[in-house]
Amino acid sequence: MAAPNRRPARGAAQSTIPQLSWREPQPAPIVLVSGPEEVCAERAIAGVRAYLRAEDAALEVSDLRADDYVEGTLFAVTSPSLFGEPRMVRVQSVERCSDPFLSEALAYLESPQAGATVVLRHTGATVRGKKLLDAIRSGIGGGVEIPCAAVKRDADRVDFAIGEFRTAGKRIDPGAVRALVSAFADDLAELAAACQQLIADVPADITEQVVERYYGGRVETSAFTVADTAIAGRYGDALIALRHALDSGADPVPLVAAVALKLRTMARVAGTRESSRELAARLGMKDWQVDRARRDLSGWNEKTLAMAIQATARADIEVKGASRDPVFALERMVTVIATRAPYGA
Template sequence: MAAARGAKTRIPQLDWSEARPAPVVLVSGPEGFLADRASQAIRAALLEAHSDLEVHDVDAAGYTAGELFTIASPSLFAEPRLIRVEGVEKCSDAFLEDAKRYVAEPADDTTLVLRHGGGQRGKALLDLVRGGAGGGVEVLCAEVKKDQERLAFAQAEFRRLGAQITPGALRMIVAAYSGGIGELAGACAQLVSDAGSRLTEEEVNRATEGRVETNAFKVADAATAGRAADALVLLRQAFSTGTDPIPMLAALNMKVRAMARVYGARGSSGQLAKELGMAPWQVDRAQREVRGWREEDLARCIDLAAETEWLLKGGSRDPEYALEKYLLFVAKRGR
């Protein structure tokens, strides 16, 4: 994999699937699911070698001075340690100072995992680690968002699970679970568990039929097509079968974001697909769905999406009504 910071990087840079222990491990990049996978792999490798491993979790944002050195100091029985630090991109000043001191001379029999999701906060520490302080490695967890990247990820998941899947079936499962890759990974595992290790379009169709994700996209398709009555009926049918509002909102938001990305864009579907990280068919569909929208209404729709998410996650006693209101706003193109 190409170096993330050019000539300044003097430590090995690994794909998330190659994560391994080192005195200091920098897990960088915005893809949280892959970062979790990498951290789990490091813990598993350490546990295999040391059954008495001590694991400590630290929140960099709430860190207090001296905490890192207290955890890393030798105990009576000298058990090996794994110290996992979350949220380095939001770290306190105290953590930044202590961590810079620590990586200059890491403790024996200790693995320090630094999780940095992106941004400039903590850059001085990252530069130290990348420059070779602590004898560390960097695990890169780039966002998986392009269609080809998602297809490759799903293919690797099936391979890891010992399953074979036809190209058409692979495309179907990726299209059916177009949210986060954690959701996609879970769908791959469930499909293998339910249908076995040789998968075709027929098995995928059976597995996805009637699932929450399928219902959610039917609702979203009706809303973005301007069929308000159909969308409302489908939404209420989904609620009546116990569907949670959150995945319904996620499906609708995905389509709204695609519409916002193509609004006002000029060029062929192929050109725009490359620029926007979308598939050509996604560009074509989003351009069809955004017709009839005014810029100010689309901007209000984006604001309403965030407001609705807050209402669904505890901000309202009636989340179903909040989602209905947002759905109708989309279906009526903000009017």
């Protein structure tokens, strides 16, 4: 049941046990699911269960909490049953584990039960249970680790979405990935659900038009529509898009944030001569994001870009309470960006 050796994941260099991708989990006597990203952790644990269930449909699954632990429970649920069915024990809240659990888990590592898979979930929110984690990572118990690092950067969310479709064997256009990630920029669980919905509902390739049809009402999608049209210099279209977004209930704050994100990307790319691949690697972006930013820079120069960034910074302050009229603040920002001239000029 032991998993094959893999190269240690980033941030786990001191671990001597195999490091597995959460997309390709495998069982072992001890499976440590570490890190803060719950979406990935849930997938990993579900994957281990599916793997074991495929091997034997009679799998017994038990759930424990390490912070509300009754002494003796771990040994009881991992002990062989009368008919010898395989057992899987899912243990939550190891980062808040009680002393009795810690003591019994350390003892269990010394002699894991045959036919049992114990999955330990530790978010890394505290150092509680470090002694247990160190023991597992040293190889005691014959375990594997599935790191679930936080998905924070836009590039990480893009990788996540692409991975969802690649795993399902479906193609998605780069523009569709961008639109999808923009629509669910603040919630990885919703992004994951949206990807799965498109995978289930759409038999053909996923295009930007498909994403717009499904999720065009999302505030963030409307925000990037405003940003795209303003940066392209389409003044009238930008004002119409802004009004539509506001009428649809969009919050001014994420609207400004979407514009600021695009302008910052343009500023980072402006004036560089590296290839898209080299620049993307250095900036932590995707090749197509660099290409898009370079296209957006058409017609812009250092002076107009600086003016647009200043106008956006002013709007950001005003929509967060410094102005009594956030709509006017948005309209002035869009005007400066779309006309590439000072307001009222």
